[in-house]
Amino acid sequence: MKKKIIAITTSIFISLISIVSPTFADTGITLSPLNQTMVLVPGKTYTGSFKISNQAKNTEDIHYKISVEPFYVDENYDIYYTNNGDYNQIVDWITLEDNNTGVLIPNSNKEIKYTINVPENAPSGGQYAAIKAIHVPENNNEENGTNIKVSFGTAYIIYAEIAGTTERSGETIGTNVPSFIFDGNITAESTLKNTGNVHSKATYKLQVFPLFSSEEIYTNEENPETKLILPDRTLTYKSTWDQTPMVGIFNVKYTVEFEGVTTEVTKLVIKCPLWLFFIIVFVIIAIITWLIVKARNRKKSTQTA
Numbered sequence: 001m002k003k004k005i006i007a008i009t010t011s012i013f014i015s016l017i018s019i020v021s022p023t024f025a026d027t028g029i030t031l032s033p034l035n036q037t038m039v040l041v042p043g044k045t046y047t048g049s050f051k052i053s054n055q056a057k058n059t060e061d062i063h064y065k066i067s068v069e070p071f072y073v074d075e076n077y078d079i080y081y082t083n084n085g086d087y088n089q090i091v092d093w094i095t096l097e098d099n100n101t102g103v104l105i106p107n108s109n110k111e112i113k114y115t116i117n118v119p120e121n122a123p124s125g126g127q128y129a130a131i132k133a134i135h136v137p138e139n140n141n142e143e144n145g146t147n148i149k150v151s152f153g154t155a156y157i158i159y160a161e162i163a164g165t166t167e168r169s170g171e172t173i174g175t176n177v178p179s180f181i182f183d184g185n186i187t188a189e190s191t192l193k194n195t196g197n198v199h200s201k202a203t204y205k206l207q208v209f210p211l212f213s214s215e216e217i218y219t220n221e222e223n224p225e226t227k228l229i230l231p232d233r234t235l236t237y238k239s240t241w242d243q244t245p246m247v248g249i250f251n252v253k254y255t256v257e258f259e260g261v262t263t264e265v266t267k268l269v270i271k272c273p274l275w276l277f278f279i280i281v282f283v284i285i286a287i288i289t290w291l292i293v294k295a296r297n298r299k300k301s302t303q304t305a
Contacts, residue, residue: 124164
C-alpha cells in the first residue's frame with residue numbers, strides 16, 4: 001500500500017512538469033536607437049538623431065507626429081510623459097530640426113534630427129526627456145490622434161548628465177527571493193533608491209541550480225539585466241526565469257550590483273501548484289494515519305496473544 005501511494009505521487013510529479021514559452025506582439029512603428037546617454041556642458045550646443053521606421057507586417061502608410069516630452073518613471077518603472085520637474089528642464093532645450101509630422105510608407109524609415117541648446121545656468125546633474133512618436137490616423141486631426149502603446153519601442157529616451165557638481169550615491173532597501181511558489185515563475189525582487197543627482201546603473205543577475213547539482217539550468221550572468229535609475233527615484237525591479245517548470249526544487253542565487261555595493265541572496269525555492277500541494281499533504285497525512293493505525297493494531301494483537 002505504501003509503495004503504491006509513493007509511486008502514484010511520483011508519477012504525478014513527472015507528468016505535470018511543463019515549460020512555458022513567452023510570446024511577443026508586433027508593436028508596429030519602431031524607433032532606433034531606443035535611447036542615448038550623454039554628458040552636456042552648460043553653454044554648449046549638441047546635435048543628435050534617430051530613425052523612425054514602419055517595419056510591421058503592414059500594407060498601409062503610417063501618419064505620425066513627433067513630440068518632446070518629460071521622461072519620468074515610478075517605482076515599478078512604469079513610464080509617464082507628463083511630469084515636468086527639476087530633472088526635466090532639458091525638454092525646453094530640445095528643438096526638432098524638421099517638421100514634426102510626416103508619413104511612413106510600409107518598410108521605410110526616416111531620420112529625425114534634433115538640437116540641444118544647453119543654457120549657461122543649467123543645473124549640474126541629470127536631465128531626462130523622451131522624443132515620442134504618436135500615430136495620427138489619416139483624415140483625422142491631431143486632437144483625434146491615438147497614442148501607440150507606450151513602450152521604449154515608441155520613445156527615444158535621452159539620459160543627459162550636465163557637467164559640474166554631480167553626486168552618485170544610492171542604497172539597497174531590500175531584496176527578496178520567495179521560498180515557496182504556488183503559481184507563476186521563479187522571481188527575485190530588489191528595491192533600490194538613487195540618492196544622488198544623476199542616473200545610476202543597477203545590474204541584476206539571476207542563477208538557478210537543481211537541488212543536488214552545481215550545474216546551472218538558468219542564468220543571465222553573461223548578459224545581466226540592467227536598469228538606469230533616475231535621481232531621487234526608488235525602483236522595485238523583478239528578475240524572472242520565464243521557463244520555470246510547474247514542479248521542482250531549486251537553489252536560486254540572486255545578485256544585485258548598485259553604486260559599488262553587491263548584494264547577494266541564495267535560497268532554496270520550492271515550486272508546486274497549490275492543488276498539488278494539498279494532494280501531497282493529504283497523501284502524507286494518509287500515510288502517517290495508516291502507519292499509526294497499523295502500529296496500534298499490531299500492539300493490540302501482541303497484547304491479545
